[in-house]
Amino acid sequence: MAAAGTAKLLSRPQQFPQCAPNRISLNPRPHSLSFSRRRPSLAKPLRLRAALSEPTTAVSSTPPPSAAFRHCFTRGEDGYLYCEGLKVEDVMESMEERRPFYLYSKAQITRNFEAYEKALAGLPSPIVGYAIKANNNFKVLQHLRSLGSGAVLVSGNELRLALRAGFDPKKCIFNGNGKLLADLVLAAKEGVFVNIDSEFDLENIVNAARIAGKKVSVLLRINPDVDPQVHPYVATGNKNSKFGIRNEKLQWFLDAVKAHPNELKLVGAHCHLGSTITKVDIFKDAAALMVNFIDQIRDQGFEIDYLNIGGGLGIDYYHTGAVLPTPMDLIDTVRELVVSRDLTLIIEPGRGHFMGVDEMPQE
Ligand SMILES: Cc1ncc(COP(=O)(O)O)c(C=O)c1O
Numbered sequence: 001m002a003a004a005g006t007a008k009l010l011s012r013p014q015q016f017p018q019c020a021p022n023r024i025s026l027n028p029r030p031h032s033l034s035f036s037r038r039r040p041s042l043a044k045p046l047r048l049r050a051a052l053s054e055p056t057t058a059v060s061s062t063p064p065p066s067a068a069f070r071h072c073f074t075r076g077e078d079g080y081l082y083c084e085g086l087k088v089e090d091v092m093e094s095m096e097e098r099r100p101f102y103l104y105s106k107a108q109i110t111r112n113f114e115a116y117e118k119a120l121a122g123l124p125s126p127i128v129g130y131a132i133k134a135n136n137n138f139k140v141l142q143h144l145r146s147l148g149s150g151a152v153l154v155s156g157n158e159l160r161l162a163l164r165a166g167f168d169p170k171k172c173i174f175n176g177n178g179k180l181l182a183d184l185v186l187a188a189k190e191g192v193f194v195n196i197d198s199e200f201d202l203e204n205i206v207n208a209a210r211i212a213g214k215k216v217s218v219l220l221r222i223n224p225d226v227d228p229q230v231h232p233y234v235a236t237g238n239k240n241s242k243f244g245i246r247n248e249k250l251q252w253f254l255d256a257v258k259a260h261p262n263e264l265k266l267v268g269a270h271c272h273l274g275s276t277i278t279k280v281d282i283f284k285d286a287a288a289l290m291v292n293f294i295d296q297i298r299d300q301g302f303e304i305d306y307l308n309i310g311g312g313l314g315i316d317y318y319h320t321g322a323v324l325p326t327p328m329d330l331i332d333t334v335r336e337l338v339v340s341r342d343l344t345l346i347i348e349p350g351r352g353h354f355m356g357v358d359e360m361p362q363e
Helices: 088-094 106-120 138-147 156-164 181-190 199-212 247-258 280-299 327-340
Strands: 032-036 073-075 081-083 101-105 127-131 150-153 172-174 193-196 216-223 264-270 306-308 344-347
Touching: 081 088, 101 106, 106 127, 106 138, 106 327, 106 344, 127 172, 138 150, 138 156, 150 156, 156 172, 156 181, 172 181, 181 193, 181 199, 181 216, 193 199, 193 264, 199 216, 199 247, 199 264, 216 247, 216 280, 247 264, 247 280, 264 280, 264 344, 280 306, 280 327, 327 344
Parallel strands: 127 150, 127 344, 150 172, 172 193, 193 216, 216 264, 264 306, 306 344
Antiparallel strands: 032 101, 073 081
16 A cells, blocks of 8 residues: 655754744844743743844844855855844844844745745645644744634644634644543634544544534544654654554544534544655655545545645755755645545645745745
């Protein structure tokens, strides 16, 4: 059945640009968001804060001399690190009392989200659900929501955060193998999509629907058993994964859904193979298996519309200049399959929104 490549271990530690981590401030310049927290002191516990701030010193906006760059952080010929033309050193000075801090590029996040939108153009009502676990900073969430993004959630806190940030519940998917009953009740009341992850999870969702007095739109998270060729710790779509249902148990789940017509409405199938995937063929293999499952499900009279192919597009962690697949490459590999079954595609990018996965022209 599935493509069975051998797992390739990524043994090197993850390395990010040397921007100092962590209190939150919205840089008044349009293209960057900086987030910081108070300098840790031995006497006081570290306290995360969110605030709007004005830099206290002028920030140079001289663009870096090296013209072409694929992502927001780049090394200028002067040896300094730049973010969208802002000298990071200047930003650091302006944040004097609030270091360390996180600095993200609002423009980069926008480009990355828009790259998915562009790739999905022509497909009927696709959902780009941002996997909040990648970065749950409230400013980031509000920004993505303003762009039209949905949200992918794995805890009650993420669900409440997404609702507070104003995400449309019809573009939210509640995932995970540890969903609590109280959180599922909230999801049911708000009309969020819920992924069934296990027998136990299904029982909880049924109970939540009864408590909320609302039918829940559910997707089955099926393990297609495709090797994502990533570090085993982030490989989740294989047979023995602790997430999702084993594909040979599909019939049991379909019968259980049929047995609860007042509580559950099956609307789709979901898979998430893993993270940091660098070969789009892997998504194609998985999508081919998933549409077969969808055919089987439809054959039993279920009217399901959604295929959720999860997240996982890799990023250039090591700044090697590696040419990685873009959202367009990813969507192109599954487009035909999606169209052939008249499906609505859901995609769940996470970490990629913060790095250079876009394919938009860099000015
Ligand atoms: C179900 C699910 N969807 C989406 C993602 C986002 O993955 P990535 O950050 O690799 O795009 C994850 C990450 O763990 C996940 O578990």
